[in-house]
Amino acid sequence: MAPIRLGMIGGGKDAFIGAVHRIAARIDGEFELVAGALSSTPEKSRASGAALGLSPDRCYGSFDDMAVAESARADGVQAVAIVTPNHMHAAPAIAFLARGIHVICDKPLTATAEQAQALEQAVRASRALFILTHNYTGYPMIRQARAMVAAGDLGAIRVVQVEYPQDWLTEPAEQTGENKQAEWRTDPARSGAGGSIGDIGTHAHNLACFVSGLKVESLAADLQSFVPGRRVDDNAHILLRFQGGARGMLWCSQVAPGNENALRLRIYGEKGGLEWAQEDPNYLWYTPFGQPKRLLTRGGAGAMGVANAVSRTPGGHPEGYLEGFANIYTGAAAAIRAVQAGQTPDLDALPGLDAGLDGMRFITACVDSAAQDAAWVAL
Amino acid sequence: MAPIRLGMIGGGKDAFIGAVHRIAARIDGEFELVAGALSSTPEKSRASGAALGLSPDRCYGSFDDMAVAESARADGVQAVAIVTPNHMHAAPAIAFLARGIHVICDKPLTATAEQAQALEQAVRASRALFILTHNYTGYPMIRQARAMVAAGDLGAIRVVQVEYPQDWLTEPAEQTGENKQAEWRTDPARSGAGGSIGDIGTHAHNLACFVSGLKVESLAADLQSFVPGRRVDDNAHILLRFQGGARGMLWCSQVAPGNENALRLRIYGEKGGLEWAQEDPNYLWYTPFGQPKRLLTRGGAGAMGVANAVSRTPGGHPEGYLEGFANIYTGAAAAIRAVQAGQTPDLDALPGLDAGLDGMRFITACVDSAAQDAAWVAL
């Protein structure tokens, strides 16, 4: 089957996440990158595009130009990946959705509630799909954890511990003039009101909900900006109350030396527990109460069909971050092909608008709670 | 040097912690158990004492009898270990302290604030020492962690994450009639107002403060009793604010399947981090920011004098819970011998009344905060 024709908004030189999206789109051969508004001027965009093998006439200086031109081509893009800073998610997404072009967008949804509202309307009005790359949901053993919870293997959930510490902002990297990532991610105008809570806290929140099948009812957040001069939070301690009575904690930090990307989820129910760590993603600890701990491995004896369906290699041949990310893309491809065929796409495990809105509510609630000295705020 | 003559209050048959205290007292040969009020009647006490090789005439039916009789003997006990349920700590401690006999007492300090107040007066009035077995402070690599923080290796502390999950109360063990431990530890009359927060939360709180050198200024606690019918908390999620601006989280639980005794401490400062787990206590991760993680091992190349001073074996010959506990006893022995010699004992690393009062404040603050829906409460 011919690959889906993909365009990209953002992702020029030095952009970490753009390269990740491109590899994720490519791993299973389901997408072919054919166009892009990779940078903010036509010249830069063409330079970035050339390095990626794009035809010069399909390297655009703005997403608007691209949306107009591509939607007019018979061989125009069928989907776009939006990998710009947060404040530049909504506008391009709206432009392409309005033209019936599917959108795969990096998280969080937007930088502001207003942008989120506008985007929500656009998504609801479009026949095209909107996929949000909460990529950690693509890991096979996360899919399995979710299925095990849903199957009742843990009984009623009581406790959800999720954390996402990093250390890359331990020092004022945004003040050196040499770290563009640090600059925009700590700039409220581009990142939104949340710092660590927006960048990584939303991932943690999303993952906890995805696996547990529960929504956060209310939270109490203590946010800190430890680095002098920093304008957004770089550490957050959050109490969680889930619908149905489960309780939890979320810790995210960008100032915890020794932590690279240490997203970790632990869920405990009446009958058992599950533990998973993103940096060692092929393992899932399953601890039925009163029995020895079991180490389930991707591709191994304890792996379920739902995990195997998004695996490419046997047990012991580790898959990683890019494969997990690719599972979002490949899931998106299947959904897009279903839409193209006039069928109802299976969006069960694919994060989209709802996950994005939940994330925005999470950020807003954290900021509101922190402003009230960590009072409980409903989501 | 002759061993210190030790008596024991509590610790009869089926008492877990009594046996631990006895081994801890014995490992370095610094104490000899010579008397006990091990059980609640003279007969039972003698039966328990016989199994321990005690002379029948020094097996007492009450701590009062014992205090009177032993203080009258030339070869009477020089110290007592109190290993009864929490509500039975204060009275015997007061009785022995009043007679100048040193007291080594299990934690938490007491079951109630009133008992704590009475005990405080007794300690302050006595020339004898009062040691509280916050045994986790006895681990060599915890001593080293504390020294590294004090030496500034981490810079100013920003974040303290401490957790202490267990799973032994996942089901209503106290309702089976077969688990005395579960019964008294979930009975407010014997355990105090705190369930998990008193039993293990105090350990976590103590350890966080011991290593960081910081005091908790205020906390916000969300307490749960997940098991139907349980009268005390079996899970607690607590936000911490430390004096000086550091923030943290404390999670303790007795309903987290797969966790046996998983006390874990992580501390992050401006310059680096430390991570330690009680179940693997011979290891200490040290992560200076911007450098590879280093695994410091007890007895190994990175071990400091302060750790080696409380080690018995070279690196790779693991020491455990009992040796850590023994370090409290052996430290107590050194302090007692100093007092006996008319010298000032070195109590720097020995938990005592102050740690106990801090623990009581911690429990009270948690209960108060929880009663106000997790409002901030000063300690």
Add this chain to the structure above:
Amino acid sequence: MAPIRLGMIGGGKDAFIGAVHRIAARIDGEFELVAGALSSTPEKSRASGAALGLSPDRCYGSFDDMAVAESARADGVQAVAIVTPNHMHAAPAIAFLARGIHVICDKPLTATAEQAQALEQAVRASRALFILTHNYTGYPMIRQARAMVAAGDLGAIRVVQVEYPQDWLTEPAEQTGENKQAEWRTDPARSGAGGSIGDIGTHAHNLACFVSGLKVESLAADLQSFVPGRRVDDNAHILLRFQGGARGMLWCSQVAPGNENALRLRIYGEKGGLEWAQEDPNYLWYTPFGQPKRLLTRGGAGAMGVANAVSRTPGGHPEGYLEGFANIYTGAAAAIRAVQAGQTPDLDALPGLDAGLDGMRFITACVDSAAQDAAWVAL
């Protein structure tokens, strides 16, 4: 830059390693699969090709047909991947090399010494490149380990411990009629004289030599076929003597329950050691003698340029087996482009004919040694 046009020999349905090669070729966008002799008949080959998006006219029933047809096309394949069973490596490789088409071939080199000799002549006679996918050499932290040894960080090497246990042949899987992998890999006619030593022992041998920079001078091998009826070894215990005086051990097994793909390498020199495990490939333990162990992470603070050059994501975003395999392909692409540009390709880290011949010598020496009751045999 346009992708290199790739053909594939073998790799039809149910072929594990063919799919791996395709993903590896795709990850960095350096190759485009355009033709294949995927199966043994034109019909099956077309069916397999259709699933991969190949044009029917470029799906061939034999490698001969493909070599003739493709070499006659202006847009014919520039390189081929050979992913057939071992006894079918030499013939297609020779056919394409003879036509100046680059060959990327799965390991081991061939099934027999005669085939190896013929292939050697073909490689030496061709202007095209021959790359052997000893894929584990593609892992970033393996590249780093090799560089550290070469830089003298370990001093003179003394001990090399390498092992590669698996468990998938614990039972007679080849006798069920349902496991084609097990069938051909335990069939001397297709696999060669070596069972586990050919399939995985060659990887272990190659990796030990690649990282240590040393060649095995002689070995003593004790080979076993534990499963009744098995015609090749399924477990091997091998003593190694390296040129220059280092000693080592190699254990490979397909009957070690609980081991999925547990290739592990440990190297010790006068000044320090290195430890690496394939199943957790983003980590490299470095232990300078007399200092704490350091955990070097791919993309992390201790990662060297040689590792970063073959990494795609920052530290904490785990890369895995497929990315390591892709590094061989992407290295091959760079070498092919150099040849196309008339330059000398950098083959320093790319396994090729020499590694393949070393592997054949290893297999032969193992079989010879085992036949003499584990006598020393020179390689």
Add this chain to the structure above:
Amino acid sequence: MAPIRLGMIGGGKDAFIGAVHRIAARIDGEFELVAGALSSTPEKSRASGAALGLSPDRCYGSFDDMAVAESARADGVQAVAIVTPNHMHAAPAIAFLARGIHVICDKPLTATAEQAQALEQAVRASRALFILTHNYTGYPMIRQARAMVAAGDLGAIRVVQVEYPQDWLTEPAEQTGENKQAEWRTDPARSGAGGSIGDIGTHAHNLACFVSGLKVESLAADLQSFVPGRRVDDNAHILLRFQGGARGMLWCSQVAPGNENALRLRIYGEKGGLEWAQEDPNYLWYTPFGQPKRLLTRGGAGAMGVANAVSRTPGGHPEGYLEGFANIYTGAAAAIRAVQAGQTPDLDALPGLDAGLDGMRFITACVDSAAQDAAWVAL
């Protein structure tokens, strides 16, 4: 019950293993140290004894004096611990055994075959017990592993991998004049013909046999002395053939930087595998073929009675090297009490003469094999 009166031969100041024996004897309160020939002169012996609280008149300048004097006392020692260098095991053991005093002796049995033969005769002629402290057999999870193998949980054993790397002799520590341990352990006159194979290889060999229930039939050993000037082996690579057809490997080393005391055992049978590491001794991996790996923990849900019987604390309260060592002493105490009571002692899990003779055969076979270029030598 009154403690058994214990004497000690060797174990004066600076002696590592003497202190270990004393703690091990003390942990469970089964022994009381009352006499010693701790050093080579009466003065030194008294000085060492004073530090241990021994009466000066029971501190002897030679084991002979001690044997004569103590056997004449009504309250004389009932057992002695021999913790001298290897060449000084046989003579004191024979002296005490001849007087009906039980002997607990450090391993290996002796330094020479002649000494072993003499000791064997003495043991066979005495009514007293001879226990050899192959202390690693005392670990609870090792006892469990042995029981699981015996129960057939693994099926017929195929492969036994055992290793014992250390790094403390990486440099010529015996040539500095400051390391007495290094001096005698590398001196053939005191240590015997084996260096690493005697000091730690015998432990590895013993453990492999203890758990597997198998005897080594023959071995092929490649011994090295990597450090210039060293007179005994500091690294050994050994192929093992067990009675019944199982095969294995033993690696021991004292020159592997980063390894402190890394004894590790892995056993694989037709139905499953077990893996255990001395440095993390509370864990035992059990991998039934085709099922997820299970992590059995000492004191935990998967712990068997045979492990619990030699445990003192619940799961998650780690026990270590000293407790494992103490299990040998406490087992010895039970056996001694049985003999005292005229009963047959249970020596099933207690290493003694047979284990010691097996160890001597192992050393001799290694040396013989190495002298023949790693030829197979029967034990």
